[in-house]
Amino acid sequence: MNMLEKLMGALGWIIPVVVLASLVLPSMIRVLREYERGVIFRLGKLLGAKGPGLIFLIPVVDRMVKVDLRVVTIDVPRQEVMTRDNVPVTVDAVVYFRVVDPNAAVVKVEHYLRATALMAQTTLRSVLGQAELDELLAHREKINQTLQEILDRQTDAWGIKVTSVEVRDVVLPDGMKRAMAKQAETERERRAKIINAEGEFQAAEKLVQAAAMISKEPVALQLRFLQTMREISSEHNTTTFLPLPIDLFSAFIKKMEEPPRREG
Structure with a gap:
């Protein structure tokens, strides 16, 4: 009876420990891939980016925001643009960028993906509105380079590196085509x-x-x-x-x- 009582007593405290460990360990241990970084906040204060590999967190005290460092592609929806020589055109583009500073991408801007997409739309309308139709059709590489430089300069404070901007399609009115x-x-x-x-x-x-x-x-x-x-x-x-x-x-x-x- 004594052995049985001892065994039951041991199980009485082992089971709660196992249950507690099963609940706490997943929030303590994180594994980040090679292209991922974890921005750690401890009681709301920024500690910095960690990873890749095994990351240990203090439950309740630490919070981690995961950031992907791979190149991200954003489709800029079609925009109605009036060129400098007063020709209405419809254009769309694609933007390639990646996060180079995870801390800035999390701390200095809310939803950096959405912010970069909106910035690309406004920049596209602004730059193409200053170009003539012939320049838009014949010198698209130059316009792409200008868009990339402007976007990269504007998103640099967010820890974003814009690698390329490509104007994909330029739709002209039927009258202009004729x-x-x-x-x-x-x-x-x-x-x-x-x-x-x-x-x-x-x-x-x-x-x-x-x-x-x-x-x-x-x-x-x-x-x-x-x-x-x-x-x-x-x-x-x-x-x-x-x-x-x-x-x-x-x-x-x-x-x-x-x-x-x-x-x-």
């Missing part, structure tokens, strides 16, 4: 006319050079005439050309050019 298509078509027609005129000018230059060469060597004209006949005969035509020397008609031409004689 006007740009007409402008592009007109530009293509202008270039075609210029190229055609340059081709005719170059061809005329070559013809002038050829005429100068033939005037120095008249026999070249006869050779060119024979070459043309050879090309025509290779096409199996039924038409036959008989070349006649132009000198045969020179006497008749001179006679026609002489004034008529008057009879006595």
